[in-house]
Amino acid sequence: MPAQQEHFIDCTGDGDVAAKAGADFTIGDGKGIVQPVSLFFRIGDVNTSELRAWMKKNRQLLKDNPTDKEIDSQKGIAFLGLNELVKEEIAKGNLDSEIANRILMYELPHHQFAMNVTRLQKISGVNAKELTKAEIRLRKQVVEVYRFMKKHVGGFENSYIVETGARVGVRESRHIIGDYILDEGDILEGKSFEDGISCGTYAIDIHPGQGKMQIYTGSGKMVYEIPYRSLIPTKFDNMLVAGRCISANQMAAGSIRVMATCMAMGQGAGTAAAMAAESDGLTRNVDTKMLREMLILQGQYLLNSDLEETIDPTLILDREKSDGSKGSHYNPFNK
Ligand SMILES: Cc1cc2nc3c(=O)[nH]c(=O)nc-3n(C[C@H](O)[C@H](O)[C@H](O)COP(=O)(O)OP(=O)(O)OC[C@H]3O[C@@H](n4cnc5c(N)ncnc54)[C@H](O)[C@@H]3O)c2cc1C
Numbered sequence: 001m002p003a004q005q006e007h008f009i010d011c012t013g014d015g016d017v018a019a020k021a022g023a024d025f026t027i028g029d030g031k032g033i034v035q036p037v038s039l040f041f042r043i044g045d046v047n048t049s050e051l052r053a054w055m056k057k058n059r060q061l062l063k064d065n066p067t068d069k070e071i072d073s074q075k076g077i078a079f080l081g082l083n084e085l086v087k088e089e090i091a092k093g094n095l096d097s098e099i100a101n102r103i104l105m106y107e108l109p110h111h112q113f114a115m116n117v118t119r120l121q122k123i124s125g126v127n128a129k130e131l132t133k134a135e136i137r138l139r140k141q142v143v144e145v146y147r148f149m150k151k152h153v154g155g156f157e158n159s160y161i162v163e164t165g166a167r168v169g170v171r172e173s174r175h176i177i178g179d180y181i182l183d184e185g186d187i188l189e190g191k192s193f194e195d196g197i198s199c200g201t202y203a204i205d206i207h208p209g210q211g212k213m214q215i216y217t218g219s220g221k222m223v224y225e226i227p228y229r230s231l232i233p234t235k236f237d238n239m240l241v242a243g244r245c246i247s248a249n250q251m252a253a254g255s256i257r258v259m260a261t262c263m264a265m266g267q268g269a270g271t272a273a274a275m276a277a278e279s280d281g282l283t284r285n286v287d288t289k290m291l292r293e294m295l296i297l298q299g300q301y302l303l304n305s306d307l308e309e310t311i312d313p314t315l316i317l318d319r320e321k322s323d324g325s326k327g328s329h330y331n332p333f334n335k
Contacts, residue, residue, distance in 0.1 A: 007273050007283070008239045011266055014126050015174040015245035023233040023241075024177040027124070029250045033209040035171035036098075036121045037131075039138035043105075043146060044112045044162040047155040051077060054154025061085065063102075076107035085152055095148060096141045101212050103149070112162055117145045121209055125170030134168045171207060171244075171257065178247025179284075180229035187224050187255050188217075192303035195288035196225030197268030199301050200261040206254040215254065225303050226256060228288050231269050237282040242269035267300055 010017035019025055028034035055062060055071050062081035071077075082103045089095040096118075104116045118141040123134045142164055149156045184204060185191075201223050206215040230247040231240045241247070242265040244257040256262070271294050276283045296302055 006238060007277060007281070009266075009269050009273055010176075010239065010241045010245070011243045011269075013170065013173070013244055015176045015241055016126070018176045018233050018236075018239060018241050018245070019126075019174055021236065021239065023235060023239070025174040025245075026177065026249075027174055028172055028209060034123075034125065034173060035207045035209055035254075036119045037123045037125065037134050037138070037168050037170050038100075038116065038120075038207075039118045039135075039142060039165050039168050041115050041118070041142045041146075041164040042108065042112050042162040043115060043149065043156065043159045044110070045159045046111050046113055047158070048077060048107065048111055049155075050157075051153065051155030055079070057154075077105075077113075078107070079103065079105045079113075082152065086148075089148055095144050096137065098137075099141055099145070100207075103145075103153075115142075115145060115149075118142060119207070123168075123170075125173035131168055131170075138168055139164065172209075172250070172253060174245050175249065175253055176233050176241045176245050176247055178230050178234060178241070179232045180227050180247060182226065182230050182246070182248035182252040182256065184249070184251035187252050188222065190222050190224045190303075192225045193227035193229075195228040195291070196302055197228045197231070197272065197288075197291065197295060197300070198226050198261070198264035199223055199303060200226060200256050200258075200264075202255050202258045202261060204251055204254040205258075206250065215251075223303065224255075226261075226265055226268070228268065228272060228286070228291065231265065231272070232283055237284045238276075240269040240273055240283055242266045264300065267298065268295060271295055271298065 008017055015023070015025055052071055056068050059065050062079070080102060083101055086095060086099065086101055086103065090097050090099065098120050100117050100119045105113045108114055118138045120134045120137055123130045125131065142161065146161050150159065187204060204215060204217045208214055226246070231242055233239055233241060243262040244253060246256065246265065248256055272283060272286050272291050275286050275291060275294070279285065292302060
């Protein structure tokens with residue numbers, strides 16, 4: 001008999017539902033220091049041939065001093081650098097002192113670039129007044145950065161601001177306390193869990209909440225699992241959280257927060273909630289072996305498990321595990 005209990009999956013990013021219902025949480029590093037907020041924006045009509053030529057002439061201003069070949073072989077230009085110029089323009093008062101200490105931008109289709117440069121520290125993503133303050137200041141930063149690009153970088157002469165994010169982007173706010181708190185050890189060891197419901201592979205990437213030092217660690221080979229228990233707030237058996245607010249310390253949250261990882265958690269949470277609703281309604285009683293089986297059959301990428309023996313072996317591909325040994329994963333695209 002399906003249970004009558006109501007279920008909630010909190011995917012608000014900030015853990016709003018869980019917090020309002022009384023779940024325990026920490027903010028940022030546990031002392032309230034959170035990653036800075038930023039307002040993404042796009043610049044259009046950039047002349048990419050001129051930009052590439054400019055990059056070749058000014059390679060020493062870019063990270064890792066790229067060669068002509070490296071610049072030409074980039075299908076879409078990923079641009080990181082200009083630290084000294086940024087510093088000078090901050091000193092002259094032409095750029096906000098809180099702005100990131102480098103220009104980071106990525107090429108998009110139609111000669112547009114996504115700009116990841118604006119920044120403001122010590123803003124609570126769950127405080128409307130602070131968010132409003134950030135919104136106003138970051139919009140000013142957008143114009144400053146755009147002027148900076150036109151002044152210093154080739155290819156931007158006839159460009160224009162296409163759009164900004166609809167609202168200020170919050171990298172970090174609440175971390176809901178769940179039955180398991182994911183930490184950096186789990187990430188760096190590429191840990192798998194008996195109740196793993198999804199994987200992450202991104203580095204630990206923590207933009208500085210104070211000062212200028214960004215933490216960026218971990219190799220691209222790292223793959224780890226997120227346990228179902230990190231989605232269950234400790235005080236509740238009818239609520240799951242998914243996304244950047246799951247139960248993780250700040251270091252681990254610095255990795256799990258990226259979009260693909262958050263989406264995969266949502267798949268895990270939704271499937272678990274459906275299973276709970278079909279049984280006694282209690283999220284904590286979900287059979288995690290069956291949950292993993294369901295997820296694998298849906299095409300969810302999970303780390304090596306004995307469950308794979310029960311599914312079609314032609315759907316299993318070899319892959320290298322984080323420790324260098326060979327493992328396997330289920331490839332839904334092989335169907
Ligand atoms: C500036 C910036 C740059 C980033 N760059 C990258 C990047 O390059 N690559 C990458 O993968 N990740 C990047 N991230 C991280 C990533 O975008 C987020 O961490 C991720 O989107 C979080 O996913 P989520 O599902 O937890 O929350 P969100 O994507 O924020 O989704 C939460 C949704 O819930 C809605 N919501 C919130 N509160 C309520 C409420 N009370 N009622 C109803 N609806 C509500 C929101 O409107 C939103 O649609 C960046 C983040 C920022 C801020």
